[in-house]
Amino acid sequence: MPDLLVNLLKLPAIADTADESVIIRRAQAFELSAVREFVSETFSTVWADEVSVGFANKPVSIYLATIDRGIVGFSAYECTRRGFFGPTGVIDSARGRGIGKALLLSALMGLREMGYVYAVIGGVGPVRFYQKTVGAIVIPDSEPGIYTDLLKR
Numbered sequence: 001m002p003d004l005l006v007n008l009l010k011l012p013a014i015a016d017t018a019d020e021s022v023i024i025r026r027a028q029a030f031e032l033s034a035v036r037e038f039v040s041e042t043f044s045t046v047w048a049d050e051v052s053v054g055f056a057n058k059p060v061s062i063y064l065a066t067i068d069r070g071i072v073g074f075s076a077y078e079c080t081r082r083g084f085f086g087p088t089g090v091i092d093s094a095r096g097r098g099i100g101k102a103l104l105l106s107a108l109m110g111l112r113e114m115g116y117v118y119a120v121i122g123g124v125g126p127v128r129f130y131q132k133t134v135g136a137i138v139i140p141d142s143e144p145g146i147y148t149d150l151l152k153r
């Protein structure tokens with residue numbers, strides 16, 4: 001799974017969905033347990049661990065998508081390495097509504113505000129999603145990246 005590079009100076013302007021029932025917002029420190037639980041139950045403990053680091057950043061470097069005050073997606077940045085986007089995920093039933101893109105843009109704007117000009121998306125699965133939404137390019141010879149030699153559980 002390769003790493004991707006995103007030019008933060010060329011991000012599309014809108015970091016929101018057209019759907020008014022969806023709220024995209026930065027997570028709050030007191031939501032750490034709820035977010036960890038969501039991420040570990042919906043995705044993986046490894047991702048929940050990465051997200052925990054974002055809660056130690058000020059401001060918290062985690063964005064949430066909520067519907068009726070329930071979490072339907074999340075995105076993270078500056079967690080596992082400096083200048084990195086990820087992880088991110090949207091629940092199955094809410095995919096295809098622009099939520100993943102809005103979460104991605106919000107987090108990338110967070111990195112841009114920190115002063116980065118480029119962001120790295122590490123160990124990517126859905127390469128075409130990132131190519132399409134933010135013009136990401138595959139970094140040559142970026143495999144294996146940081147997600148190697150994972151502990152056995």
Ligand SMILES: CC(C)(COP(=O)(O)OP(=O)(O)OC[C@H]1O[C@@H](n2cnc3c(N)ncnc32)[C@H](O)[C@@H]1OP(=O)(O)O)[C@@H](O)C(=O)NCCC(=O)NCCS
Binds near residue numbers: 086090123125129
């Ligand atoms: C990747 C993911 C976050 C996308 O979330 P989503 O809410 O469905 O994405 P959006 O609805 O915002 O999609 C935005 C655009 O990207 C496209 N897209 C979404 N997922 C795609 C994929 N896997 N491959 C190619 N295009 C994709 C959509 O069709 C849409 O295109 P449009 O603007 O022309 O309609 C979601 O599928 C997910 O949680 N996947 C599992 C976890 C994962 O792989 N995370 C990434 C780890 S690097």
